[in-house]
Amino acid sequence: MEQRLADTIAQDLEELIFDGTYSDGDRLDEVKLADQFGVSRTPLREAFQRLALSGLVDLIPRRGAFVRQPGxxxxxxxxxxxxxxxxxxxxxxxxxxxxxxxxxxxxxxxxxxxxxxxxxxxxxxxxxxxxxxxxxxxxxxxxxxxxxxxxxxxxxxxxxxxxxxxxxxxxxxxxxxxxxxxxxxxxxxxxxxxxxxxxxxxxxxxxxxxxxxxxxxxxxxxxx
Structure with a gap:
């Protein structure tokens, strides 16, 4: 269940990145996004991991997740x-x-x-x-x-x-x-x-x- 939820959140975040809601270098705020999607931070962090695998997000220790658009x-x-x-x-x-x-x-x-x-x-x-x-x-x-x-x-x-x-x-x-x-x-x-x-x-x-x-x-x- 949580895996499917993380997949859905990752896909929704992809769309937000592609439609320009989040630009290259923007920080993805865990607290705001958890509230926006109505979820705990666990599936949200898993979604970030999926986005990191596709290269759309950089995960920086102690700083958070940042949008990365390849040139x-x-x-x-x-x-x-x-x-x-x-x-x-x-x-x-x-x-x-x-x-x-x-x-x-x-x-x-x-x-x-x-x-x-x-x-x-x-x-x-x-x-x-x-x-x-x-x-x-x-x-x-x-x-x-x-x-x-x-x-x-x-x-x-x-x-x-x-x-x-x-x-x-x-x-x-x-x-x-x-x-x-x-x-x-x-x-x-x-x-x-x-x-x-x-x-x-x-x-x-x-x-x-x-x-x-x-x-x-x-x-x-x-x-x-």
Whole structure:
């Protein structure tokens, strides 16, 4: 119960950071936030830990939790590495994936499509996360799986944010289908290329992401 509560608080705080309510360097006041969410400090601190894992918060001993927004260069570099890690996972998974895992991917895609139809980016992200973790696991390389999962957590808030752009969920769904087809065909290079393209945020996708973060910050700054 407390774990789900911490997850919910972390997600709500992500939104407050993205919409500019909290800016880079702002301190997250435990007392005020505990009162705002109607919770004790325990689940709030757990939520801070989750945000620290994704890099949106710095936890400084004896000082507290501070918002940290990565700059465009750092964000681009992280997505670049993520795209290559996923490509390697896909290349290995194409050679090793089980029939049972292919069925799990198909089920995750079915649920993703339901989220697209419902226009629900949050549900889509949950199933999208499941989709990618299956591929990490099916790479058959536990070290690679751990490293990919670690960076996936770090980029979670930004990957979630992308899904709010008009048409992105449908585009992502189409890319998922290409990935599953490549895996079903046991084609390592096609799978790697499909995953790399799916995750990369170069060009328009990166421009949209940075514009979204910047516009939220400007709106709140002007209202203060």
């Amino acid at each position: 465009p260069v750092e964000l681009m570099e992280m997505f670049e590495v993520m795209a290559e890690l996923e490509a390697v996972c896909g290349r290995l998974a194409a050679l090793r994936i089980s029939d049972a895992a292919l069925k799990e991917l198909a089920d995750a895609n079915t649920r993703c499509q339901m989220a697209v139809d419902a226009g629900d980016p949050d549900i889509y992200y949950l199933e999208n996360e499941r989709f990618h973790r299956i591929i990490y696991n099916q790479s058959g390389n536990s070290f690679l799986e751990q490293e990919a999962s670690k960076l996936h957590r770090r980029l979670k808030p930004f990957r979630r944010q992308q899904l709010r752009f008009r048409g992105r969920m449908s585009q992502s769904m189409s890319e998922h289908e290409d990935i599953v087809q490549a895996l079903s065909d046991s084609d390592p290079e096609k799978t790697a290329d499909a995953l790399r393209s799916h995750v990369a945020v170069q060009g328009e996708k990166f421009h949209n992401l940075m514009s979204s973060l910047k516009s939220h910050a400007q709106v709140v700054s002007s209202s203060r």
